[in-house]
Amino acid sequence: MDRWLQQLLEEFIQQRDHFKHQLSDKWDKQELTNIKYDNNERIRKLLSTYRYLEKVRDTILSQQSFDNLDNYIEKIHEDKIDEMKQRFQSLIEEYLKAIKYLEYLDKEMNISTSDTHISDLKFKLSSLKRLNDKSSHTICIVGLEKAGKSTFINALLGFELLPTASERCTQIRTVLKPPPPTDNNDRELLATVKFYDDQEFQIFFSQMTRKTDESEHQLLQRKEDVSRARSILKSKFPEEQFRLTNISDVDKQHRAIIRQLTEYITGEVYVNIVKEVAIYTDKLPGRNYELLDVPGFDSPIKEHRDAGIDAVKSADAFLFLTNGQQPSLTEPQISLLQEIQRNHFEAMSRAFAIITKLDLCQTSAIYRDHLEKTSNELIEKHFRPERIYVACPRIQILDKNSEEYRVIERKLRTFGDEILHGFQQTKQGLNQFIEYELPKTHLKQLIDMGKLRLTRFVIERLDKMKEKQLIPSNLGSTISIDDYIKQQNRENWDQIYEKKIFQPAFEQANCWHTTVITKERANFIDDIKQKFRATFLNLTVEFSQRTFPVEQRMFERYTPSKLQMNAHPIDTEIRERLCVDLEKIVDKTSDILAEHLFHKYVCELETILNTVCPQMKDLYRTKLTLDRCTYEIHALVTRVSRPLIMTTLRYSYLDMSVKKDAIIELIYLAPTVAFNIVNSMSNDSNGDLLGSQIRATAESLADTNEMATTIITALFRK
Numbered sequence: 001m002d003r004w005l006q007q008l009l010e011e012f013i014q015q016r017d018h019f020k021h022q023l024s025d026k027w028d029k030q031e032l033t034n035i036k037y038d039n040n041e042r043i044r045k046l047l048s049t050y051r052y053l054e055k056v057r058d059t060i061l062s063q064q065s066f067d068n069l070d071n072y073i074e075k076i077h078e079d080k081i082d083e084m085k086q087r088f089q090s091l092i093e094e095y096l097k098a099i100k101y102l103e104y105l106d107k108e109m110n111i112s113t114s115d116t117h118i119s120d121l122k123f124k125l126s127s128l129k130r131l132n133d134k135s136s137h138t139i140c141i142v143g144l145e146k147a148g149k150s151t152f153i154n155a156l157l158g159f160e161l162l163p164t165a166s167e168r169c170t171q172i173r174t175v176l177k178p179p180p181p182t183d184n185n186d187r188e189l190l191a192t193v194k195f196y197d198d199q200e201f202q203i204f205f206s207q208m209t210r211k212t213d214e215s216e217h218q219l220l221q222r223k224e225d226v227s228r229a230r231s232i233l234k235s236k237f238p239e240e241q242f243r244l245t246n247i248s249d250v251d252k253q254h255r256a257i258i259r260q261l262t263e264y265i266t267g268e269v270y271v272n273i274v275k276e277v278a279i280y281t282d283k284l285p286g287r288n289y290e291l292l293d294v295p296g297f298d299s300p301i302k303e304h305r306d307a308g309i310d311a312v313k314s315a316d317a318f319l320f321l322t323n324g325q326q327p328s329l330t331e332p333q334i335s336l337l338q339e340i341q342r343n344h345f346e347a348m349s350r351a352f353a354i355i356t357k358l359d360l361c362q363t364s365a366i367y368r369d370h371l372e373k374t375s376n377e378l379i380e381k382h383f384r385p386e387r388i389y390v391a392c393p394r395i396q397i398l399d400k401n402s403e404e405y406r407v408i409e410r411k412l413r414t415f416g417d418e419i420l421h422g423f424q425q426t427k428q429g430l431n432q433f434i435e436y437e438l439p440k441t442h443l444k445q446l447i448d449m450g451k452l453r454l455t456r457f458v459i460e461r462l463d464k465m466k467e468k469q470l471i472p473s474n475l476g477s478t479i480s481i482d483d484y485i486k487q488q489n490r491e492n493w494d495q496i497y498e499k500k501i502f503q504p505a506f507e508q509a510n511c512w513h514t515t516v517i518t519k520e521r522a523n524f525i526d527d528i529k530q531k532f533r534a535t536f537l538n539l540t541v542e543f544s545q546r547t548f549p550v551e552q553r554m555f556e557r558y559t560p561s562k563l564q565m566n567a568h569p570i571d572t573e574i575r576e577r578l579c580v581d582l583e584k585i586v587d588k589t590s591d592i593l594a595e596h597l598f599h600k601y602v603c604e605l606e607t608i609l610n611t612v613c614p615q616m617k618d619l620y621r622t623k624l625t626l627d628r629c630t631y632e633i634h635a636l637v638t639r640v641s642r643p644l645i646m647t648t649l650r651y652s653y654l655d656m657s658v659k660k661d662a663i664i665e666l667i668y669l670a671p672t673v674a675f676n677i678v679n680s681m682s683n684d685s686n687g688d689l690l691g692s693q694i695r696a697t698a699e700s701l702a703d704t705n706e707m708a709t710t711i712i713t714a715l716f717r718k
Contacts, residue, residue, distance in 0.1 A: 005513050008605050008622050012506060015620065020497050027493055046471050049101045053458050056098050061455045069447050078436045088443045092129050095450055098458060105461050109468060121453050132442040137289040137434050140315035144332055147321040148356040148393060149293055155393035155423060157283040176291040179280040194275045195233060204272040230273045289434050312340050317350040317433055324358035327373035337381050348382045349441055354426060358419060359392040359408060367415045391422040509608045531596050536589045543581060579645050586641045587634060594633035598626045
């Protein structure tokens with residue numbers, strides 16, 4: 001068996017050049033689909049990348065393209081919003097596509113993306129795309145405590161929904177949203193109170209710090225109050241919803257909802273418990289944005305100050321409310337604006353300033369003085385003049401027939417149209433910003449990113465590709481990519497064939513051969529023995545059950561003298577027939593064994609040799625046939641078994657046990673003798689190879705059948 005497998009490997013090696021020649025045509029035609037030269041696809045992709053980046057550089061990143069976009073933004077009308085959004089969408093898709101090509105190049109050139117800031121640009125482009133795609137926009141209202149934020153929101157709604165008072169009011173992040181669609185006309189979702197989950201609460205609870213006027217003992221007491229309040233609310237997780245049935249009296253409805261929400265919105269104990277109070281109402285100026293009210297930035301509670309900054313970060317625009325009775329901005333106000341400008345990209349481009357409480361001025365002169373000073377301070381802090389409004393929100397929620405309303409209106413008329421119509425102008429300005437200015441701002445930011453950053457990255461990568469000669473200079477001009485790849489393939493065929501086709505197949509086959517013959521040699525031998533034994537036993541079932549009435553036949557035979565009958569001739573005839581029949585069984589057993597070995601080992605090795613390159617199966621077929629294997633096995637087994645059969649049947653025996661012992665002896669002895677003969681041919685110096693191997697085998701089987709072994713050993717002893 002080992003010789004057969006070795007012959008297959010030698011055949012394969014001898015045909016190395018033949019395979020190479022036959023496969024070279026297929027390689028040139030790129031028909032070896034399972035074997036690809038790595039550089040082929042790389043060259044194609046690099047060339048494609050270079051051409052695409054050249055196209056991008058000369059089209060959407062050209063100076064002419066940027067000039068056209070700048071003119072487009074300057075002249076775009078408010079009725080072209082959808083067209084502008086579509087322009088943004090197509091442009092950012094091109095930018096992000098260019099980023100992918102740049103990332104691929106950096107990987108090919110082993111350039112760290114952290115060094116090129118391409119990942120930072122990609123992140124900013126993706127964030128800008130998400131902002132532009134938003135269906136609902138957030139307007140955050142920030143300012144100091146008692147600047148009139150809640151009053152301004154109530155004025156937008158047209159009624160007093162949020163609590164207002166001389167003391168601190170808003171303690172919790174409050175969001176006003178358009179009502180969600182509902183099929184239930186009898187009930188309306190007015191408000192939802194969401195609570196922090198256990199993990200979020202533990203984080204905020206551990207970060208609670210002392211107020212400026214608070215002792216350590218008071219801080220601990222406040223923490224205990226927070227834990228106690230949260231325990232009471234745990235049954236309401238994850239949120240509490242306020243649903244009201246139809247109430248004909250609107251005032252009663254408003255009072256009912258305010259009573260239920262006031263505790264959460266104004267209660268300081270709920271700062272680290274309540275995540276958000278969401279109020280749903282159809283009174284908002286538009287359905288495509290929501291209002292976010294946060295605690296005052298000058299609050300002594302750190303959580304309040306952090307909430308203000310986080311709100312501005314996530315908002316699409318923010319309203320900065322300032323008390324006009326104090327024209328000069330305070331230190332907390334200045335710190336808030338500096339924090340916003342320092343941490344948020346182009347924050348002031350989406351900032352609105354609302355000057356409140358100027359209606360409390362005693363004279364028109366004082367009003368003008370405070371308005372001018374406050375406006376100048378805001379402009380100095382980078383607010384755009386056209387986005388600075390003066391407003392009197394509280395008049396919007398008064399009954400027009402009331403005396404208070406008439407008194408305030410007369411006073412505002414003396415101050416001028418700015419404050420009289422300022423609130424309506426603020427609403428119009430917000431609507432215009434959300435509907436028109438915000439998409440326009442997004443497009444402008446996108447153009448600036450392309451002009452200032454993406455263009456530079458593209459030009460730098462194109463120059464580096466030339467510098468590093470990643471693609472041949474004549475590729476695409478004097479030679480096509482297909483011709484170039486074909487030329488490269490032809491030049492690299494020797495290496496490809498050796499490393500990717502022949503050597504892998506040969507190494508895998510040789511590894512399998514070595515494993516079977518050496519590492520798993522015991523299993524290999526056992527397999528042969530067991531196959532021979534099982535087949536032989538199966539074929540000798542009928543043979544072993546025969547009976548031979550020698551005495552009866554002796555009596556039936558005619559002899560001159562009945563007194564001198566001889567059983568020997570009859571016994572000899574029977575043993576001769578037994579020898580012939582047993583040889584036929586051995587012949588059939590050897591044929592079955594040969595077929596088993598051929599398919600399990602020879603065919604398996606041939607399959608391995610054809611596995612690495614499927615096209616190889618059309619070229620390589622072993623010359624070792626099943627017939628040849630059968631002849632060799634037959635000759636070998638017959639050479640061993642014939643003398644054993646003759647030896648076993650030489651002596652007369654009439655009982656069944658002796659016959660069974662002979663069969664068992666042959667089963668154990670024949671495969672081992674055959675194996676030893678094959679492996680000892682080169683050492684046969686005394687001319688008695690068969691006899692010596694039979695003696696050695698018999699001795700090794702002494703514990704199996706002592707009597708038969710003794711007989712065989714005696715027969716072959718010199």
